[in-house]
Amino acid sequence: MGAVAAGAVVWPLIQQMNPSAAALALATTETDIGAIQPGQQVIIKHRGQPLFVRRRTPEEIKSAQAVDVAALPDGLARNAGKDAALPASDANRTIKAEWLVVSGVCTHLGCTPTVSTPSAPEGEYGGWLCHCHGSAYDTSGRIRKGPAPENLHVPVYSFMSDTRIKVG
Amino acid sequence: MRLALRIILAAGLAVGLTGAVSAQEIDTHARAPKHVEYKFEGPFGKYDRAALQRGYQVYKEVCAACHSLKQIAFRNLMDHGGPEFSEAQARALAAAAKVPAGPNDKGETHNDSGEVLTRSAVLADYFPAPFPNEEAARTANAGALPPDLSLMVKARHHGAAYVYSLLTSYGEKPPAGFAVAKGKYYNPYFAGWNIGMPQPVTNNGVSYSDGTKASIEQQAHDVVTFLAWAAEPKMEQRKQMGFAVLIFLLAFAGVLGLVYKKVKGEYALK
Amino acid sequence: MSGPSTYNPKSGIEKWLDQRLPLPRFMHDTILTFPTPRNLNFWYTFGGILTFCLGVQIITGIVLAMHYVANAGLAFDSVEKIMRDVNYGWLIRYVHANGASMFFLAVYIHMFRGIYYGSYKAPREIIWILGVLIYLLMTATAFFGYVLPWGQMSFWGATVITNLFSAIPVIGPGIATWLWGDFAVGDATLNRFFSLHYLLPFIIAGVVGLHIWALHVPGNNNPLGIDVKSPQDTVPFHPYYTVKDAFVLVLFIIVFAGFVFFEPEFFGSPDNNIPANPLVTPPDIVPEWYLLPFYAMLRSVPDKLLGVLVMGAAIVSLAVLPWTDTSRVRSNRFRPTMKWFFWFFVVACVTLGYCGSQPVDATIAGIPAVWIARLASLYYFAFIYPIMFFVGLFETPKPLPASIAQSVLGDKPAAAE
Numbered sequence: 051m052g053a054v055a056a057g058a059v060v061w062p063l064i065q066q067m068n069p070s071a072a073a074l075a076l077a078t079t080e081t082d083i084g085a086i087q088p089g090q091q092v093i094i095k096h097r098g099q100p101l102f103v104r105r106r107t108p109e110e111i112k113s114a115q116a117v118d119v120a121a122l123p124d125g126l127a128r129n130a131g132k133d134a135a136l137p138a139s140d141a142n143r144t145i146k147a148e149w150l151v152v153s154g155v156c157t158h159l160g161c162t163p164t165v166s167t168p169s170a171p172e173g174e175y176g177g178w179l180c181h182c183h184g185s186a187y188d189t190s191g192r193i194r195k196g197p198a199p200e201n202l203h204v205p206v207y208s209f210m211s212d213t214r215i216k217v218g
Numbered sequence: 219m220r221l222a223l224r225i226i227l228a229a230g231l232a233v234g235l236t237g238a239v240s241a242q243e244i245d246t247h248a249r250a251p252k253h254v255e256y257k258f259e260g261p262f263g264k265y266d267r268a269a270l271q272r273g274y275q276v277y278k279e280v281c282a283a284c285h286s287l288k289q290i291a292f293r294n295l296m297d298h299g300g301p302e303f304s305e306a307q308a309r310a311l312a313a314a315a316k317v318p319a320g321p322n323d324k325g326e327t328h329n330d331s332g333e334v335l336t337r338s339a340v341l342a343d344y345f346p347a348p349f350p351n352e353e354a355a356r357t358a359n360a361g362a363l364p365p366d367l368s369l370m371v372k373a374r375h376h377g378a379a380y381v382y383s384l385l386t387s388y389g390e391k392p393p394a395g396f397a398v399a400k401g402k403y404y405n406p407y408f409a410g411w412n413i414g415m416p417q418p419v420t421n422n423g424v425s426y427s428d429g430t431k432a433s434i435e436q437q438a439h440d441v442v443t444f445l446a447w448a449a450e451p452k453m454e455q456r457k458q459m460g461f462a463v464l465i466f467l468l469a470f471a472g473v474l475g476l477v478y479k480k481v482k483g484e485y486a487l488k
Numbered sequence: 489m490s491g492p493s494t495y496n497p498k499s500g501i502e503k504w505l506d507q508r509l510p511l512p513r514f515m516h517d518t519i520l521t522f523p524t525p526r527n528l529n530f531w532y533t534f535g536g537i538l539t540f541c542l543g544v545q546i547i548t549g550i551v552l553a554m555h556y557v558a559n560a561g562l563a564f565d566s567v568e569k570i571m572r573d574v575n576y577g578w579l580i581r582y583v584h585a586n587g588a589s590m591f592f593l594a595v596y597i598h599m600f601r602g603i604y605y606g607s608y609k610a611p612r613e614i615i616w617i618l619g620v621l622i623y624l625l626m627t628a629t630a631f632f633g634y635v636l637p638w639g640q641m642s643f644w645g646a647t648v649i650t651n652l653f654s655a656i657p658v659i660g661p662g663i664a665t666w667l668w669g670d671f672a673v674g675d676a677t678l679n680r681f682f683s684l685h686y687l688l689p690f691i692i693a694g695v696v697g698l699h700i701w702a703l704h705v706p707g708n709n710n711p712l713g714i715d716v717k718s719p720q721d722t723v724p725f726h727p728y729y730t731v732k733d734a735f736v737l738v739l740f741i742i743v744f745a746g747f748v749f750f751e752p753e754f755f756g757s758p759d760n761n762i763p764a765n766p767l768v769t770p771p772d773i774v775p776e777w778y779l780l781p782f783y784a785m786l787r788s789v790p791d792k793l794l795g796v797l798v799m800g801a802a803i804v805s806l807a808v809l810p811w812t813d814t815s816r817v818r819s820n821r822f823r824p825t826m827k828w829f830f831w832f833f834v835v836a837c838v839t840l841g842y843c844g845s846q847p848v849d850a851t852i853a854g855i856p857a858v859w860i861a862r863l864a865s866l867y868y869f870a871f872i873y874p875i876m877f878f879v880g881l882f883e884t885p886k887p888l889p890a891s892i893a894q895s896v897l898g899d900k901p902a903a904a905e
Contacts, residue, residue: 064666067666067667067669067680068665068666068669069665069668069669069670069671069676070669070676073669073670073671073676077671097671097672098672098674098766099766099767100767155767158769159768159769159770159771160766160767160768160769161767161768162767164361181399181402181412182410183410261750289565289568289572294572365762368568369568369761369762372753372758372761373758373759373761373762374758375758377758409771449761450571451572452571452572452578455578456578456579456582456749456752457749457750459579459749460745460748460749460750461749463745463749464742464745464746464749467738467741467742467745468742470738471735471738471739471742474731474734474735474738475735477731477735478731478732478735481727481728481731481732482728482732485526485723485724485727485728486526486527486723486728486896487896487897488897
């Protein structure tokens with residue numbers, strides 16, 4: 051009985067250190083994506099960090115899927131919602147091919163890469179170019195050239211409907 | 219025909235890519251700052267009052283358009299060990315600046331056009347920021363964020379020499395093979411060599427009230443002195459107290475050393 | 489060594505107190521008359537210096553806490569207010585920040601001295617283990633304290649070190665979240681670090697009390713490493729050692745003041761004068777100098793979890809020294825072989841510190857720093873385990889002197905004390 055009492059006293063003291071209700075409320079972010087046009091990206095703030103939500107054109111999807119994964123500088127999918135060992139194929143980094151949701155934090159030193167659009171290309175791979183030190187990402191958010199060590203991370207997210215996603 | 223086009227395309231790509239590759243192979247680490255000496259460096263250093271006042275003028279007329287200095291208040295312009303403007307001068311400098319006014323009697327903070335209501339600053343006010351938030355600052359500066367300068371001299375290795383080198387090097391031409399990024403400017407003292415800030419300090423860009431010739435080097439020297447003070451207003455007090463403390467401690471050590479020798483002879487060696 | 493008390497209360501007040509709460513007796517016995525070997529050299533003054541350092545840190549820390557705000561949006565500015573507006577705030581802040589570095593300088597000298605003279609050996613094992621515990625608490629306190637100004641190095645140093653816990657299999661990420669109070673280092677983390685930074689120094693003070701109590705049972709070791717055999721071997725602690733400690737303490741304070749008044753940012757990182765930004769990673773994340781050797785060990789192991797275990801093992805291994813050392817001779821003065829290994833150990837520790845300060849891909853004279861760090865880490869563990877074990881068994885120690893008194897006073901008859 052003494053042990054039960056001791057446990058009952060100690061447990062709240064330990065549990066109070068876990069994220070509070072306020073922190074948990076901010077842990078997920080919901081966004082409407084219905085207004086985004088193909089070839090367009092919006093940047094949303096999730097847990098204080100930028101997140102890219104990009105609606106890809108058919109050309110961008112095709113070029114993302116055609117890349118030889120074995121030749122990539124970083125061969126891992128970096129998808130928080132999937133197994134850590136999965137290779138960096140486009141399918142392992144997306145739920146619906148038309149939508150790419152990736153962290154907007156360059157994996158080198160944390161700058162926000164600039165998106166490449168057909169009218170204003172950035173970098174040679176059609177995805178993003180980070181202006182801080184020259185890291186270039188492709189249309190699946192994978193690092194192709196430059197000092198960044200990893201592909202842009204894919205967060206845990208899901209489609210609440212065709213026009214709304216929930217991240218985190 | 220198609221094959222020839224393909225070959226030309228491939229050749230063009232090859233040249234383009236190799237060009238890009240050799241550009242990437244240039245080491246774009248920031249150059250070590252220029253060797254400059256300042257009167258405030260070293261154990262006997264003091265801020266040059268006239269340089270501080272001129273430096274304030276450079277900050278106000280050149281830098282304050284984009285860079286905030288949020289740790290400095292108008293009252294600090296009167297500080298001992300600082301620019302030491304008189305109270306009248308400091309009040310006048312404050313009155314010339316506009317700061318957001320709090321809610322008026324009706325509780326309004328903005329006028330009908332949506333602009334923030336302002337009032338003249340007083341001595342207790344901190345220097346107003348040029349932009350209300352980071353997003354506005356980036357929009358006005360092609361996506362780059364001009365950092366607050368209050369601690370810039372302490373926030374870089376050899377901060378004073380760094381800022382001076384940065385300000386006085388815009389005339390340099392980039393080396394062959396280095397392509398300056400779109401919308402940026404070449405400065406070899408900045409890491410990566412692509413800086414978002416256009417040349418801020420120009421020859422005679424400021425007309426000093428004490429008549430000093432406002433060359434680029436002079437303005438840079440003065441504004442760096444001012445920023446060094448802004449980063450550490452208590453430097454002169456620190457060094458003065460340091461001398462007093464060290465002299466006392468040396469004397470104290472001397473006395474204790476003599477006492478120790480005596481006690482050792484009396485107790486430990488008998 | 490702790491014999492019967494010789495305190496004799498004379499005045500009325502002294503007698504009254506002595507019957508109710510014998511503090512004067514306690515002070516008399518521990519600081520005035522405590523029999524101390526007469527041959528202690530200057531390396532032995534650092535225990536007193538460390539007590540001074542702890543006092544300085546606690547006092548300046550409590551004063552800083554009157555002005556500091558532990559909130560992610562306000563912390564950095566609150567420190568700047570201390571530096572600019574609080575009366576003598578700049579002085580108190582610089583004393584506290586440089587005091588931490590001086591504290592570690594003194595503790596490293598104190599620990600190396602203990603190893604050299606065999607002070608960890610029987611019957612002083614518990615003093616040594618309590619010392620390792622104090623050192624561990626100091627590193628935790630310093631780590632929490634460095635986060636508080638909430639500069640770039642504060643934030644990213646906290647991020648890197650707390651992320652190490654996520655390397656623990658299965659429960660790791662859960663532990664990291666529990667430590668953070670959020671899904672990344674943030675305001676919740678800062679607040680709890682402040683609470684713990686305020687708490688730990690008082691726990692350190694308690695363990696220091698036990699450390700000194702444990703010392704007073706067998707009494708001090710000495711540079712010869714031989715036991716006290718007669719009252720001729722010792723002198724009362726006062727006035728010889730009170731004056732000696734005070735003298736060296738003033739010299740220590742001169743060095744301390746030199747940094748505080750003339751190079752106050754010497755030990756710090758310029759990046760910590762930039763407010764913390766979770767979206768911008770500094771090019772080189774470096775902890776404070778006194779943690780660099782362990783940082784180097786961590787980075788020299790390619791596997792994240794193993795690196796953490798090696799780093800932990802390095803500190804905990806110090807505690808087993810009393811049992812890995814097989815020598816019957818305490819002091820390295822009489823251990824000609826072990827003496828060399830000791831100095832190599834010092835060199836290994838300094839080398840590790842240097843490697844920790846360099847970027848991860850740096851080279852030293854053409855050799856990758858990572859390999860030098862691995863070599864030095866290997867020697868660190870080799871010193872504590874196999875070297876301590878085998879050298880003690882096979883070494884021929886030099887002959888020990890007959891007694892402390894004979895070594896200090898020679899063969900002349902000792903004067904009555």
